[in-house]
Amino acid sequence: MYTTVHLRLDAATLVFAISLLAFSLAILCALLARGSGSRRLGLHEWSASLALASLAFFLFFFRGTGPWVLTYLLANLTMLAVVPLTMLAYAKLLKVSAPLSSMVLSGAVGLSGVLAVFFLETAPEFGVFSMSMAMGFQLVLAAWMVRGARGRSGAHWRRVLNLMHGLGALVFFVRAGMALNGNAVQVSTVANSPTQIVALCVGALYFTVVTVVFVVMVSERMHSEMRDRLRRDGLTGLYTRTAFFEMVSTKAARLQAQGYALVMVDMDNFKRINDNFGHAGGDAVLAHAARMLSQWTRLSDIAVRYGGEEFCVLLHACSAEEAGRFARRLVDEAGKQSVRMKDGRNVRFTFSVGYACAPAGQTSHSVESLEAVIDQADQALYAAKAAGRNQVQAFTGRPVHGV
Numbered sequence: 001m002y003t004t005v006h007l008r009l010d011a012a013t014l015v016f017a018i019s020l021l022a023f024s025l026a027i028l029c030a031l032l033a034r035g036s037g038s039r040r041l042g043l044h045e046w047s048a049s050l051a052l053a054s055l056a057f058f059l060f061f062f063r064g065t066g067p068w069v070l071t072y073l074l075a076n077l078t079m080l081a082v083v084p085l086t087m088l089a090y091a092k093l094l095k096v097s098a099p100l101s102s103m104v105l106s107g108a109v110g111l112s113g114v115l116a117v118f119f120l121e122t123a124p125e126f127g128v129f130s131m132s133m134a135m136g137f138q139l140v141l142a143a144w145m146v147r148g149a150r151g152r153s154g155a156h157w158r159r160v161l162n163l164m165h166g167l168g169a170l171v172f173f174v175r176a177g178m179a180l181n182g183n184a185v186q187v188s189t190v191a192n193s194p195t196q197i198v199a200l201c202v203g204a205l206y207f208t209v210v211t212v213v214f215v216v217m218v219s220e221r222m223h224s225e226m227r228d229r230l231r232r233d234g235l236t237g238l239y240t241r242t243a244f245f246e247m248v249s250t251k252a253a254r255l256q257a258q259g260y261a262l263v264m265v266d267m268d269n270f271k272r273i274n275d276n277f278g279h280a281g282g283d284a285v286l287a288h289a290a291r292m293l294s295q296w297t298r299l300s301d302i303a304v305r306y307g308g309e310e311f312c313v314l315l316h317a318c319s320a321e322e323a324g325r326f327a328r329r330l331v332d333e334a335g336k337q338s339v340r341m342k343d344g345r346n347v348r349f350t351f352s353v354g355y356a357c358a359p360a361g362q363t364s365h366s367v368e369s370l371e372a373v374i375d376q377a378d379q380a381l382y383a384a385k386a387a388g389r390n391q392v393q394a395f396t397g398r399p400v401h402g403v
């Protein structure tokens with residue numbers, strides 16, 4: 001009554017299935033890239049890489065029945081471009097540079113073997129060996145790029161990618177070794193040898209896993225960029241006041257342990273700038289001043305648009321002398337700047353600056369105590385305004401404890 005069904009994975013089915021899989025993933029990535037407008041994050045390159053892989057496997061499928069120029073020459077040349085395109089995608093997403101000369105070198109190795117087999121009719125082992133070495137080397141390069149990406153965010157995803165790159169490279173180096181031993185038939189695309197079946201299964205797994213991980217990394221990047229945009233002021237690109245208090249409340253313990261300075265910066269007679277050059281002119285001056293502040297702060301500092309024409313800078317792990325130097329430098333530099341308006345007129349501006357310091361090693365930490373330091377810096381700022389503007393004043397009252 002029962003019919004025994006023998007399930008078998010044969011190479012031709014796997015090759016065709018991988019072609020379909022890569023094609024579907026390529027379409028998915030292209031649609032995601034179009035929908036999200038995230039061209040700069042490498043989804044287009046990733047999609048192109050999958051489309052080429054799909055074409056190569058489609059051509060491999062007809063090996064033995066289709067013309068050799070398509071099923072051998074074109075298929076292998078297409079295959080050689082697959083990993084380099086993923087490396088270009090990594091370069092965009094991970095902001096690392098692609099090793100172009102090594103990519104060209106690996107391509108030349110693969111190409112030489114394929115051309116020798118096609119035009120000079122050398123032994124097929126030579127083609128398998130050079131293609132496998134080239135592809136294995138390309139995957140090692142891809143792993144090296146991914147490893148070189150900095151930042152803790154996405155580190156676990158990068159590890160998964162490199163696991164797959166390592167697995168893929170291993171398969172290709174084993175193929176190269178077998179070809180060296182004269183086993184090209186065992187590893188040919190149409191062979192049903194166990195080596196070939198395992199290699200194709202790894203190929204299917206590779207395309208699925210690396211694509212899923214890449215898409216997840218792209219979406220995580222887009223979310224974090226969107227979060228960051230919401231925390232920044234549209235005109236100046238500096239953090240908003242709300243974002244500032246959120247950020248310091250999460251860093252409170254470190255700030256109070258290492259100490260910090262709070263520098264309040266206010267543009268002088270800004271109403272006059274608006275009156276003389278219009279609101280758009282005033283906006284251009286504000287944006288210029290904000291760029292200046294960003295340039296002068298370190299990565300660990302936080303530059304904020306605190307109010308209309310008022311900024312504040314939190315200098316992390318900073319002594320009173322350093323804060324004073326920073327504040328004086330701001331005032332000196334502002335005095336040297338001029339902003340060119342659309343009508344060709346130049347606008348000059350000055351800053352009044354007040355600062356206060358919270359010494360290192362305090363034990364209490366809260367946003368309330370940060371507000372006390374801000375209040376002290378504000379008092380110093382008003383003293384600078386009262387003393388005639390375009391100058392720095394330090395808060396000279398008793399020191400504030402905590403963050």
Ligand SMILES: Nc1nc2c(ncn2[C@@H]2O[C@H](COP(=O)(O)OP(=O)(O)OP(=O)(O)O)[C@@H](O)[C@H]2O)c(=O)[nH]1
Nearest residue numbers: 266267268269270271272274279280282283308309
């Ligand atoms: N263009 C522009 N102007 C702004 C913006 N935010 C606030 N302002 C203007 O900044 C001006 C601030 O004026 P005041 O508070 O009198 O200060 P001030 O003229 O700089 O005088 P002092 O601070 O006393 O030196 C107001 O005219 C606001 O309209 C903005 O985003 N763009």
